[in-house]
Amino acid sequence: MTVDGLDTLIRDAFPATDIRHDQVQRVMAGVFARLDQPQPQVPLTFWRRLAQLASDLTPTPQMLVRQAMLPVALGLALGIYLGHMPEDTAPQDELMASLSDPMMTAGY
């Protein structure tokens, strides 16, 4: 069987059918009927109420990102600034002097 044969086989077995107007009407009427159905009320138990409260108090991920953006950016800027600050090191001659200091050489 060639690929073309497969195409023919499927198209013959499943011919395009016309959708009747009454089908369209039934679907649309069905959708509106289901929209108009009263929604079942779920009893509000203690745990459900607690879960609802928790979900109300928990911000969405987008909100969390928005709220965390400023502190993170400030921290980053501060880190970069401190990272680039000139180091406060002792001059070379002072270092040499300290190595020859009697305190350092005591015991030798």
Place this chain on the structure above:
Amino acid sequence: MPPLGVECFDDPGAAMNDSRDDDELLELTAAGDRDAFQTLMERHVKSMLMLAQRVSGNSDDAEELVQDAFLKVWTQAPKWRRDGAALFSTWLYRVVLNGCLDRRRRPVWTGLDEAAELADTAPGATQHLAQQQSRVMIQEALAIIPDRQRAALYLHYFSEISAPQAAQVLDISVPAMEALLIRGKRALKKELIRRGVTDLGDML
């Protein structure tokens, strides 16, 4: 608004002539505008029914699937992003297709039983019976191949959309869609051959 009944849906052409695009209608739907929702349905219900009917194999299932899809449109409309990349029709095809795939996972295909009840003397009964048998065999073979390949084949054979649109429905590129189709056709062909189908003549 008048009570909605069958008499309210008598002018399907009106939805096509409506100058508002799908996004505008969705925005209005999100605000609870039933007229806009009705126009949206009138515009897309036929193509969705066509796909669902050919995939599910019977009109009752197809109608239920399409109803579910439109109810989803009603509930999801407020979340629809107008500036998003996807077209509404693409998203709707995806919803209907997924519904069809979910339903097809349940073994409900009863085509052969129905075919057996046909009166032998009816004109074209043999032809109808053969077509029914072909349908059952193809559906059984389709049920065995991987979901993605099956979805690609459903869109290719049973919907009226182009290959780029079908690729969007499956959220893949056009070359990926073509590759998926080739793999799907190969797998389906293999499965049909395993079932004894060598060419069209064998089926009829």
